[in-house]
Amino acid sequence: MTATETRRTKAAIKEPAPASLSTRTLALDAGNYDLKFWDGNTHPRAIRSIRYQLPQGRDAVRYLDTSPLIELADTTRYHFGTQAYKYRRQQQTVIENKAELARLHLYACLEPWDGSSEFSLNLHVSTPEPSRTEQALRSQLMGIHEFKRNGTPFRVTVDRVSVEREGMGAYCYAQRLGLIPDNGYTVVIDIGGGTWLTRLVDAEGDVINENVMDRGGTYELATSISFDKRLADALGTTADPGIVMDGFKSAHAYADTGLSWSLWLEEYLDPWFRGIFQTVKAQYTPYMSRVTRFLVTGGGSHLITERLAGRKLFAMIPDPQFANVRGLYPLPEGLQLCMTTR
Template structure:
């Protein structure tokens, strides 16, 4: 792929008076993760419903925002979209084309603001920047006007950086001391729609990589959705998106109480083996120099138990938000305090 050899250095953001806001945005196929550098990163379920002009919205909130464009088009994001008859799932779309809408969904207003008006710097990621970075930048740079939960926004995006997905997690792992100071690290980022790997040397250079456009947890959920045991118990077709939700809530299907936990292993084992057999095949020449497998991404919890106690493996804490934390610019003082072990 293009762009190999790019160094994954922590960025610096100048200190002093800040005249703009900054947001790190990891727009995933399952959820939209974002962080302004304070508190805990937030997430919005990556689905939406486009409301007809004559339709009133259901209740909206910061976790499930209502976006209105200047032409009157309205989109309801997040889990509240389940309350409409049909939803649009990002996992089956090209999320690059949705960069502008995803940014709007993730821009929260300050308390008691009647109008949110500010310059903005955006730090985003995509699986393949060489293919998608220019498209994302063209959507985001410049002036934007919209309403979020009824509050008018007028923002000017002055600066956009687009990084490889997974590099943010590597940078955050450095801050946590999870990256050895010698040898190569393989970042394994398992998401909702995709999974990817980056081979990174001790200097932070990406020397090889692989992006699988499919094969994330949506593929696992789709396989489970065709199982007769679940279909027959439910009495109708199974929605893979709801199965994906179940991966984070006891492997149950919505509020039905139906569970696939007793036979999950039949699907999880080949899914897991397929990922790591692909990794082994690609990186065999480098394996003698690999000192860490860094496992991250919103779906990595599905395999965390399998990797527990394995010497070379480290599963990121709070892996859903590891990438977005590392995307946010590191203040110079913190950068100087970063350690590795």
């Protein structure tokens, strides 16, 4: 978040509210591509992680639950999600520091609860490197927040913020699904929009080695494709990597233009895939004899599903986009299988 945005949003934070409010629990995985959130009911939800800050003199286009309009106490407005494409010069989280946007991302994901927009909240979030960003996340998220979402005034008191390593939610969820062996080491490979990361986890659930790559996620792959002349010449201009990222989930088509890179995707996908797994192998060579599972997850993992099918050591989580947020949400006491890994 810019310095100006930070000053504006500070007005939304006030003193803690009385403890008489009903308390809600929410898991939030604010990714570079999607903001995922889950309250333990129905299916996790996702909002495309782009936004547009509206000038005071401009009306917003239609807002939706999946593309909400956020208004802060000082009347500053941000339109999130796919509707932000209808403005010019959107801001994409994937090229920013998502930890600095934690407050705005929370507002985008908060919906009324049991018909009320005033409640207390226990929040479970993840970040690639808690040692670097946990304090900043807590300072942004704790306290009382007042804002409007899609025209509805909210007053939300965040009483508790639990911060976990990104990717370990997916490990917990995979453990619940029976995908993690009872012995040996598991290598978690979480391929996201802007970054990809790995965690080496032992049978007790302790992280004993890890690696966070600030680049190399699906945005890097999309950027490479966006500069290919076969796509750029057909469009008459350089393609938008953000729209290419959207195309990864829709038959590799560039929006509604009818253009596709599916016929030559392999030219880019193969070196991207090899680069990730060569790095993993180099990182964990001393431990390879004890690795009993490679767990591949994250919103970009669907791009390599076919390559890994049938490989004995590899496991893919169903619906991998939401694996981390499902694992972040706490199970009833006594049912949690994985250990806290701070």
